[in-house]
Amino acid sequence: MTRKYFGTDGIRGRANGVITPDLALRVGQATGIAFRRGDHRHRVVIGKDTRLSGYMIENALVAGFTSVGMDVLLLGPMPTPAVAMLTRSMRADLGVMISASHNPYEDNGIKLFGPDGYKLSDEVEAEITQLIDSDLGKQLSSSAMLGRAKRVESAHARYIEFAKRTLPRNLGLDGLRIVLDCANGAAYKVAPEALWELGAEVITIGDEPDGFNINKDVGSTKPTALSQKVRELRADLGIALDGDADRVLIVDEQGQIVDGDQLMGVIARSWQEDGRLSAPGIVSTVMSNLGLERYLAGLGLSMARTAVGDRYVLEHMRANGFNLGGEQSGHIILSDYGTTGDGLVAALQLLAVVKRQEKPVSEVCHCFEPLPQILKNVRYRQGRPLEEKPVVNAIKAAEQLLGESGRLVIRPSGTEPVIRVMAEGDDRDLVLRAVDEVVEAVTKAAA
Incomplete structure (x- = not known):
């Protein structure tokens, strides 16, 4: 099976190098053709992070999709999990996220979601690859059947309400001082507002994107600034998202970093105690620490390992009935709530445990000693x-x-x-x- 364009997480590369307007145009046309199923008016939702090249790629994708008769709903800067959620919520045929995740601003990418909000299978990606390399001009829509494009002004509010509903109605974040690092990325508006509406005192860094500073010395891949801010302000914890907010790391009140393995351990134990695990274990990747595996075994839980990539974690979860999985890097998949990693929702699950136990984050989150x-x-x-x-x-x-x-x-x-x-x-x-x-x-x- 060819992997000419698609990698482990969509199409990704240097903007105007690998990811050109011409490629984006053809991706829009090819994907639109592949998902023209039935006689209804087809729709695609498109979100993006804050990279300068997002404007170029967005416009090229719009041209591609509308040229094959698909209507386009533009979300603007939105987290990847929000795009997946809104694809389902708005009954769209496709979802697209323009992002290179934790990469620097020079890179960009195109992530695709089916109508169910899940990333596409290898087989569908192979079909799209063949279409990209074909004579697409023969499959364009007639002048009367071209698509339209419009912006969705309510997208931010929809995702904020969705995220808030993942917490019990009687549980708020009152009394918590949180430093939130948005990585100058896609969640710079929605994440602070969601935490504030839940009652937390929120101090935000990495919330001034300029097209060039996404992930630059901030975010989940570079949490030093967050650690310093937490200690400086004597905050209860820090939350670090990445550029498209599908991953999260936590910083405890002492400024120590809590990675995805520790977060999965905390959530697994909490869900086990509440009877919420749909299977007696979790799914992670070959990169997760042996310490997590031993910790879970002590709880009577298993840990299945997959290849690196949240799509492989999710595939195993779906095939084997798990509802909790993720990666050490902070991709935490909670399939009761979403179809992909969601940094904000994962952080809220951790905060729920902190509030219930009424203990410092350092005690709650360091649940096992990682092996070297x-x-x-x-x-x-x-x-x-x-x-x-x-x-x-x-x-x-x-x-x-x-x-x-x-x-x-x-x-x-x-x-x-x-x-x-x-x-x-x-x-x-x-x-x-x-x-x-x-x-x-x-x-x-x-x-």
């Missing part, structure tokens, strides 16, 4: 370094070095030309040695 885990990235330009014999031998040697007390995970990134080398185990020195030996071999092969 080291991740290093090796950038490469071309070729397949992992297939080189010296690299294969180095990987085998590292696996033998770690033995049964550790794990080695090596994978190419699905969004950038990087090979990620991760190892973990009880002995930190052994883990570091294993990673360094593999990294050295990959670096030489990639030179």
